[in-house]
Amino acid sequence: MRSKDRIAYFYDGDVGNVYFGPNHPMKPHRLCMTHHLVLSYDLHKKMEIYRPHKAYPTELAQFHSTEYVEFLHRITPNTQHLFANEMARYNLGEDCPVFDNLFEFCQIYAGGTIDAARRLNNQLCDIAINWAGGLHHAKKCEASGFCYINDLVLGILELLKYHARVLYIDIDVHHGDGVEEAFYFTDRYVPFLWYRVMTVSFHKYGNKFFPGTGDVKEIGEREGKYYAINVPLKDGIDDTSFTRLFKTIIAKVVETYSPGAIVLQCGADSLAGDRLGCFNLSIDGHAECVRFVKKFNLPLLVTGGGGYTKENVARCWTVETGVLLDTELPNEIPDNEYIKYFAPDHSLKIPGGNLENLNSKSYLNAIKVQVMESLRSIQISPSVQMHEVPPDFYIPDFDEDEQNPDGRMDQHTLDKQIQRDDEYYEGDNDNDNDYMNTD
Amino acid sequence: MVLKHNKRSFDDDEVYQLSHKHQRQVDYTGHLASFDEIFPFGEILGKPNISGEESFHVSQDEDRLVNITGSELPLVSAEKVFENDTPCVGLEDPNPNFPVTLSSFSWATCNTSQEDVRLERLIFSPDQWDPIDSPHRKLVPIGPDHQAEVPGWVPCGVRVIDGVTDRFLGTCVLPISDSDSKDWRVGQGRTECNCLDESSIRCVRQHVSDARGDMMKTLGLERFRLLGFLDMGEGVSERWTEEEERVFHGVVFSNPASIGKNFWDYLVQVFPSRSYTELVSYYFNVFMLRKRAGQNRVVPLNIDSDNDEWQEGDRFEFSVSEEGEEDNSVVESTPDLLNDVYGRDSDHSIGDGGECEDDECVVFNVSKDEGKDSLPDGAGDDSCTSYEAQHQDSNDDDHKSPHDEDFGINVWDVGYMSRPKEDPDFLPTFNMIEEVFGKEALDNHHHKGW
Numbered sequence: 001m002r003s004k005d006r007i008a009y010f011y012d013g014d015v016g017n018v019y020f021g022p023n024h025p026m027k028p029h030r031l032c033m034t035h036h037l038v039l040s041y042d043l044h045k046k047m048e049i050y051r052p053h054k055a056y057p058t059e060l061a062q063f064h065s066t067e068y069v070e071f072l073h074r075i076t077p078n079t080q081h082l083f084a085n086e087m088a089r090y091n092l093g094e095d096c097p098v099f100d101n102l103f104e105f106c107q108i109y110a111g112g113t114i115d116a117a118r119r120l121n122n123q124l125c126d127i128a129i130n131w132a133g134g135l136h137h138a139k140k141c142e143a144s145g146f147c148y149i150n151d152l153v154l155g156i157l158e159l160l161k162y163h164a165r166v167l168y169i170d171i172d173v174h175h176g177d178g179v180e181e182a183f184y185f186t187d188r189y190v191p192f193l194w195y196r197v198m199t200v201s202f203h204k205y206g207n208k209f210f211p212g213t214g215d216v217k218e219i220g221e222r223e224g225k226y227y228a229i230n231v232p233l234k235d236g237i238d239d240t241s242f243t244r245l246f247k248t249i250i251a252k253v254v255e256t257y258s259p260g261a262i263v264l265q266c267g268a269d270s271l272a273g274d275r276l277g278c279f280n281l282s283i284d285g286h287a288e289c290v291r292f293v294k295k296f297n298l299p300l301l302v303t304g305g306g307g308y309t310k311e312n313v314a315r316c317w318t319v320e321t322g323v324l325l326d327t328e329l330p331n332e333i334p335d336n337e338y339i340k341y342f343a344p345d346h347s348l349k350i351p352g353g354n355l356e357n358l359n360s361k362s363y364l365n366a367i368k369v370q371v372m373e374s375l376r377s378i379q380i381s382p383s384v385q386m387h388e389v390p391p392d393f394y395i396p397d398f399d400e401d402e403q404n405p406d407g408r409m410d411q412h413t414l415d416k417q418i419q420r421d422d423e424y425y426e427g428d429n430d431n432d433n434d435y436m437n438t439d
Numbered sequence: 440m441v442l443k444h445n446k447r448s449f450d451d452d453e454v455y456q457l458s459h460k461h462q463r464q465v466d467y468t469g470h471l472a473s474f475d476e477i478f479p480f481g482e483i484l485g486k487p488n489i490s491g492e493e494s495f496h497v498s499q500d501e502d503r504l505v506n507i508t509g510s511e512l513p514l515v516s517a518e519k520v521f522e523n524d525t526p527c528v529g530l531e532d533p534n535p536n537f538p539v540t541l542s543s544f545s546w547a548t549c550n551t552s553q554e555d556v557r558l559e560r561l562i563f564s565p566d567q568w569d570p571i572d573s574p575h576r577k578l579v580p581i582g583p584d585h586q587a588e589v590p591g592w593v594p595c596g597v598r599v600i601d602g603v604t605d606r607f608l609g610t611c612v613l614p615i616s617d618s619d620s621k622d623w624r625v626g627q628g629r630t631e632c633n634c635l636d637e638s639s640i641r642c643v644r645q646h647v648s649d650a651r652g653d654m655m656k657t658l659g660l661e662r663f664r665l666l667g668f669l670d671m672g673e674g675v676s677e678r679w680t681e682e683e684e685r686v687f688h689g690v691v692f693s694n695p696a697s698i699g700k701n702f703w704d705y706l707v708q709v710f711p712s713r714s715y716t717e718l719v720s721y722y723f724n725v726f727m728l729r730k731r732a733g734q735n736r737v738v739p740l741n742i743d744s745d746n747d748e749w750q751e752g753d754r755f756e757f758s759v760s761e762e763g764e765e766d767n768s769v770v771e772s773t774p775d776l777l778n779d780v781y782g783r784d785s786d787h788s789i790g791d792g793g794e795c796e797d798d799e800c801v802v803f804n805v806s807k808d809e810g811k812d813s814l815p816d817g818a819g820d821d822s823c824t825s826y827e828a829q830h831q832d833s834n835d836d837d838h839k840s841p842h843d844e845d846f847g848i849n850v851w852d853v854g855y856m857s858r859p860k861e862d863p864d865f866l867p868t869f870n871m872i873e874e875v876f877g878k879e880a881l882d883n884h885h886h887k888g889w
Contacts, residue, residue: 010609013667019719022696022703029723036671040650041626049666050609063587100715115609124608141584153587164592182587184579196589212577221581332628335650337672339643340728343735346628
């Protein structure tokens, strides 16, 4: 383990004063509570705190369709009745209501994940945290499951600028369908026959549980085949079963896929007692997954996600912030503005769930077997072994103050640079000039 | 749409209406226009290859709806056959109740004949049948409207540096400093409380206030502000006048969702000079916290602070089946809570603390500009009079509120209506800033604004 991981933590206070509407289970105020609890444990002294920039529409359109982004930008609660067709097309209005400051909310949580990815890319930190992010259901052209913009896809696309392979892990109780779908299929030629994004999701599946995808047989298509891994689970899974399965699978995934960076979505609705969830995980069990992923010492982007019992969300993500800082937090919660939410025990522990664990050992074993089978398929690359894949690119120390004044390099310049790097020198014959002049 | 609260029973179809998504999709004909072009199942059998250079082998793999990237072909469905090399999952937990059709999953809008064929195949291949997931499987859509553009990997030597967007790496609010981390000790919970009224609302406020003061001293005012402390907690109420607070509470109590009202609509009207963000901030940082204070003392073992509709009087608003009265919608959201704590033998029938007669549900047309002239008749100088009157009426009813009898004080009132500013132990943030940093800092703070 590295002696000291640099942690960058992203937060914008405006995100907590967003309201989805009465009786809507998604309450961004939980982010405010989490932030405050993190601060009350003095964890801010061990990490760098950043306010993210608000993502521009063009940045959001790196994944989403421009029409969808534009609609999100323009629609308001007062005008939505005028755009019934578009509201339906983009799946807005029910699970995904239009509320005041909706677009700004999206810009903040997406900006946090994008900034986090950039800081990781530039090696300005080892771990980056954006608890406001993790809205994994959003699709390219529509909202879904309380998610409007898929910050995870945007973060992964950002990481792909600097890392050959990115691994996505999702422990939300709901299937990470938006991220999986974004990278499920490609028909473009992929050099070296490996695929740049692998998605792994652990979730409840069956009995029409949202979103309905995530079967173990969902493994990707064409060049993406075998790069989507789904671990469908039943109600009531407990710490022991979950963490054992998680560690076994993730260890094999990392060994097989050798990612350059990891994105970890820590949806807290997989905790016992969640309003919408149906698992029996304790905070310790949930956090054990975070601890395990951290041990790989890879650039790590951690986000929030689901979580609909807000005090448990705050507890969970605070504990996990501590885990990422290699700090165990005392159970007794310090006095803070939201202490009332943690009554009567004022403890970080949450009560255990009462659900029966419907995941038999044989069922879990069967799932594990299928997943391992899929992973073996990746190892059977016909012409290229994994060790021949170029290592993750090393970049020198990045001086934050030094900005490239020239803006984005155009493709022509980019091509020339590639050619320069691949030049072959014969003795003292330097062909630079001749080579460039032939362009 | 009324969103259900009771999420724990997943055995039947009472799954939270997240699944509503696909029901909606069926209704939107525009989006589903392409589905009309789906060929009947039988037509594509035996046609494994779709024309095109990069043909997609549609046959043996998986049942799906495929939109060939860049091709002009409509969506086609494929025959579903399990791969022979896929290990059969031997399951001990067959679910015999799986739905025959996928009608609840709009993506697979196959007609009945397709379903029958698929099911038939499965029945005749019991060793390959996964009873848990096979007929349920919702398909992952693919196509240019679904997948991201994954950039090609550019190997060593080149990094595309976007001079514009690379500037956006986040604005540093709190850098790490070695001096901070040297003596760093993780925050501890309160270990001793010497208050005579330990655990009272006053006691809690005192300790929270002390913690706030300590944090402000440690961080300095600027960082305290930048970290968002000024926008968290009951201190937010300092930006509201007493009258505004009374009006706010009155509007919320008078317009519960249980009777189809949305108090947010009224809040926006009543406070035209307040932004929505301010209203939300007050709601969560002041209103909900005070409500939580009440909950902590009324039903400490079964607190559900995510129940937006909970009011302190709701403890008596549960359905007693022998009375034959309708459930209050609040009750529906916390039946276990109420049953566990109070049981069904209580003599209290449904109260109407959360309901009111039409003539009592007033909208407080009070704004800073309009003054008192716009108050409803009979409201008087105190804009919450009608709320209090309503509350009083419910006390006079047969199902009397036992607040006074059981607690001696009305916890609701102490938590909600009393002014923390009048409590000498509770230092508003303004005063705290002045005390810790001096008057000049307070002036600068005002200048910067919140």
